[in-house]
Amino acid sequence: MKTAWLVGQKVGHFLAVLFLSSLVLAGLLWFSPGSPGKARDPMNFEGAVVDTTRVCITRTDCGVLRSVPTTPPKSVDVLFGDDLRTFPATDVVTQGGAAIDYDTVKLRQDAVCVGDECGVLTTYPAAGPRTVTVEVDGVLEEARAMDALAPGPGFLAWFGGVFWGGVFTWDIGPAYNGEPVLGLVMEGAKFTLPIVFGALLLAVVVGLLQVAFLTWLPFPSMRGVLRTAMLGLSTAPVFIIGYFMTKAGILPNPDVWWIAPLACIAILSLGDSNLGELLLQMEGEVRRLRSRDYIHAAGLRGASAFKHMLPGLVLPLSSIGAAKIAFLLGSVVIAEVIYSVPGLGELSLKAAVKPDPLLLVTITVFITAVVGLVALVRDLLEIAIDPRVRKAQEGG
Amino acid sequence: MSDFEFKDPSESEEPQGSFVSRIGKGAVKDLITTVLRWRHADYRLLIGSSVLFVLVVFRIAAIFIDVDQLESYLDSDDSGGFRGGGAAKHVTKYCRAVPGLLLGNDRNGYSLAMTIVEAVEAFFEPAMLSCAIAILAGTLLGAVAGYFRGGLLESGIKLSLTVVAAYPRLILVIVAMGFFVAYMHDPGGAIRLRLTMMSTMLGVAYVPVLALAIYQKVGQFQREQFIEAARAHGLSDKRILLYHILLANCAPVIARHFFYLFGYFILVETSLSYLGPQYGVPGSMPSWGNLLAGCSKGDLFSPAVLAPAMAAITSILGLTFLGDAIGERFEKGRT
Numbered sequence: 001m002k003t004a005w006l007v008g009q010k011v012g013h014f015l016a017v018l019f020l021s022s023l024v025l026a027g028l029l030w031f032s033p034g035s036p037g038k039a040r041d042p043m044n045f046e047g048a049v050v051d052t053t054r055v056c057i058t059r060t061d062c063g064v065l066r067s068v069p070t071t072p073p074k075s076v077d078v079l080f081g082d083d084l085r086t087f088p089a090t091d092v093v094t095q096g097g098a099a100i101d102y103d104t105v106k107l108r109q110d111a112v113c114v115g116d117e118c119g120v121l122t123t124y125p126a127a128g129p130r131t132v133t134v135e136v137d138g139v140l141e142e143a144r145a146m147d148a149l150a151p152g153p154g155f156l157a158w159f160g161g162v163f164w165g166g167v168f169t170w171d172i173g174p175a176y177n178g179e180p181v182l183g184l185v186m187e188g189a190k191f192t193l194p195i196v197f198g199a200l201l202l203a204v205v206v207g208l209l210q211v212a213f214l215t216w217l218p219f220p221s222m223r224g225v226l227r228t229a230m231l232g233l234s235t236a237p238v239f240i241i242g243y244f245m246t247k248a249g250i251l252p253n254p255d256v257w258w259i260a261p262l263a264c265i266a267i268l269s270l271g272d273s274n275l276g277e278l279l280l281q282m283e284g285e286v287r288r289l290r291s292r293d294y295i296h297a298a299g300l301r302g303a304s305a306f307k308h309m310l311p312g313l314v315l316p317l318s319s320i321g322a323a324k325i326a327f328l329l330g331s332v333v334i335a336e337v338i339y340s341v342p343g344l345g346e347l348s349l350k351a352a353v354k355p356d357p358l359l360l361v362t363i364t365v366f367i368t369a370v371v372g373l374v375a376l377v378r379d380l381l382e383i384a385i386d387p388r389v390r391k392a393q394e395g396g
Numbered sequence: 397m398s399d400f401e402f403k404d405p406s407e408s409e410e411p412q413g414s415f416v417s418r419i420g421k422g423a424v425k426d427l428i429t430t431v432l433r434w435r436h437a438d439y440r441l442l443i444g445s446s447v448l449f450v451l452v453v454f455r456i457a458a459i460f461i462d463v464d465q466l467e468s469y470l471d472s473d474d475s476g477g478f479r480g481g482g483a484a485k486h487v488t489k490y491c492r493a494v495p496g497l498l499l500g501n502d503r504n505g506y507s508l509a510m511t512i513v514e515a516v517e518a519f520f521e522p523a524m525l526s527c528a529i530a531i532l533a534g535t536l537l538g539a540v541a542g543y544f545r546g547g548l549l550e551s552g553i554k555l556s557l558t559v560v561a562a563y564p565r566l567i568l569v570i571v572a573m574g575f576f577v578a579y580m581h582d583p584g585g586a587i588r589l590r591l592t593m594m595s596t597m598l599g600v601a602y603v604p605v606l607a608l609a610i611y612q613k614v615g616q617f618q619r620e621q622f623i624e625a626a627r628a629h630g631l632s633d634k635r636i637l638l639y640h641i642l643l644a645n646c647a648p649v650i651a652r653h654f655f656y657l658f659g660y661f662i663l664v665e666t667s668l669s670y671l672g673p674q675y676g677v678p679g680s681m682p683s684w685g686n687l688l689a690g691c692s693k694g695d696l697f698s699p700a701v702l703a704p705a706m707a708a709i710t711s712i713l714g715l716t717f718l719g720d721a722i723g724e725r726f727e728k729g730r731t
Contacts, residue, residue, distance in 0.1 A: 016555070017555075017558055017559055017562055018562075020555070020556075020559045021559045021562050021563065024559060024560075025571070028571070028575060029575055032575035032579070033575075033576065033579035034574075034578075034579055228439075231713070231716075232713055235709055235712050235713040235716060236705075236709050237663050237666060237667055237708060237709070237712070238667065239666070239667045239670045239685070239688075240688070240705045240708065240709065243670075243688060243692070243701075243705070244696070244705075247696045247701075248696070272663065273712075273716065326561070326562065326563075326564045326565075327564065327565075329564045329567065330564030330565050330566030330567050331566065333566055333567070333570065334566075334667050334670075334671065337671050348567060348570050348571075348574075349570060349671070349675060351574055352570045352571070352573045352574030352578060352675075353574070353578060353674050353675075354574075354578070355574045355575075355578035355579060356574075357574060357575060360570075360571055360574045360575070361571075363567075364563065364568075364571055367563075367564060367567055368562045368563060371562050371564070372562055
């Protein structure tokens with residue numbers, strides 16, 4: 001029961017972090033020029049009620065509708081011989097003096113008269129701009145009805161209804177290219193997640209091998225030199241390693257699809273200090289474990305120290321990995337662009353340039369969810385493996 | 397004669413050589429001692445300090461350099477004519493070695509050495525701004541959460557830091573670009589806004605890292621006797637936290653993270669500039685990232701490729717070394 005409560009706490013923490021991170025992003029978006037709360041759709045005046053309906057005359061200036069759209073007099077062109085003149089449509093009559101039915105009258109055929117002069121119509125009544133009056137901050141403003149915009153949704157309506165409601169109904173809306181946002185994110189994740197987890201796995205394995213080599217090395221003075229060399233190599237930014245790899249001929253090949261993702265995994269695991277930091281952290285953990293009495297005892301009994309150290313390394317390794325995932329999910333942007341992998345990184349850059357804030361928010365929340373999920377798995381692993389965590393909970 | 401009695405040097409039994417030979421002997425001895433000491437010297441501190449010194453010198457030199465006013469060394473086939481303020485001395489292609497020019501020329505035909513120096517402008521002040529934001533917010537939040545433990549304040553601060561830490565730093569920079577810069581009439585020209593946005597976002601994204609370090613430090617110091625003594629003397633929490641813990645004992649932690657973040661800013665700026673002018677600094681401003689991208693068609697081992705790459709790697713490595721060395725040297729014995 002206590003363990004279930006502990007697990008519930010961790011899951012609750014994950015959900016709270018996920019919700020709050022999306023809230024912060026939505027708040028940031030709300031104050032940006034591309035805020036979804038700003039008016040952008042044309043106003044439909046059917047059913048609009050004077051003194052009640054809200055209308056925007058620009059993307060940010062909204063107010064209450066004070067007058068319904070009115071149509072100024074329409075005009076027509078009438079040809080008298082060679083003389084073309086424009087008159088208000090209501091001034092033009094038939095030869096008998098009756099009002100003209102503009103739905104049936106034929107251009108350049110049926111005779112029409114204005115006063116004493118008669119001629120033929122060359123145009124139908126031009127549609128004049130309809131105008132509306134809107135009270136914005138106590139000032140009456142007049143605008144063309146076709147320019148008027150419908151007010152955007154409120155923050156809570158957008159965040160709760162459009163965004164999270166859309167996540168649950170799997171329909172947030174279209175992206176910049178017309179495709180559904182969630183579909184694009186899921187397609188990108190198919191590339192990005194294997195690359196990121198593959199890079200982490202490769203870095204951990206290579207790091208462990210290096211730690212084993214440095215521990216075994218019979219010349220202690222060489223350890224510092226080798227460690228520094230590895231750190232120096234690992235400090236190279238991902239883009240520089242990617243650049244040199246492409247210059248060396250490792251290029252994306254449409255016929256061999258796995259070259260680009262593998263190259264991304266390689267440069268991600270090595271660059272941006274990823275391997276160097278992992279090496280230092282793992283070396284520290286191994287050194288700490290080697291100084292423990294039970295490892296000494298195992299060594300004295302002739303048992304494999306590595307075998308006894310391995311269970312003790314699981315939790316530190318999972319902690320290091322969980323902390324590294326967020327960093328790798330950032331660096332993957334560079335690797336994906338260099339190798340033209342259509343993952344989340346490349347997609348986020350496209351969304352930033354277009355710009356498509358909704359897609360950008362969705363990608364970021366997805367990435368945050370992945371980071372949180374990895375941390376949750378690490379916490380659950382700790383609860384399962386480390387009895388001290390459970391005992392601490394039971395002890396209150 | 398007692399052991400401590402003054403002895404006339406002329407009565408000494410040691411052989412007396414000439415003045416020059418005595419100086420030479422001392423100098424050789426000093427040199428040997430120095431070399432022997434270097435074995436124990438912290439090479440990270442030496443490398444890091446040198447890199448920082450060079451960066452500062454480059455930044456000062458960049459004030460006096462305006463690449464656009466330099467002579468341009470472009471082949472007429474490439475540019476349709478010479479460019480720049482001065483008369484052309486040589487005719488050659490871009491991103492190539494040019495006689496008389498250190499490191500050759502860059503993608504526009506300008507002196508690569510000069511451009512590399514001027515490119516320091518692209519990250520120096522923005523990185524400082526980023527560090528200032530991270531240090532101010534991170535120190536404040538970490539110190540408050542670490543000192544006033546066990547309350548709602550600590551839980552709130554920790555939760556907010558966890559939320560910020562969940563965003564990958566680079567993604568946060570891209571988000572800010574998409575939200576604010578991309579809507580500008582001329583996004584490519586908004587250099588200042590773009591760099592400020594990058595600085596702010598990286599500074600904010602680094603706050604949890606520094607706050608956690610300060611939080612742990614403050615927690616350790618709270619159990620120290622000198623803090624209990626300060627409390628017993630009736631000093632206020634503000635004074636204990638500000639002077640006795642942060643100012644007197646946490647400065648090395650802050651310095652360490654300052655250099656880490658400085659290096660990380662260089663990494664992000666050069667990476668985004670490499671990807672394209674719409675992501676990093678615009679093409680009109682030199683950056684080590686866009687210098688490398690501009691010469692991407694050059695030879696692999698040409699100076700035009702190696703120089704910007706090595707400048708970025710050396711700077712990041714040096715600043716990381718400096719941070720590590722400061723942490724190891726000055727944080728020891730303070731916990």
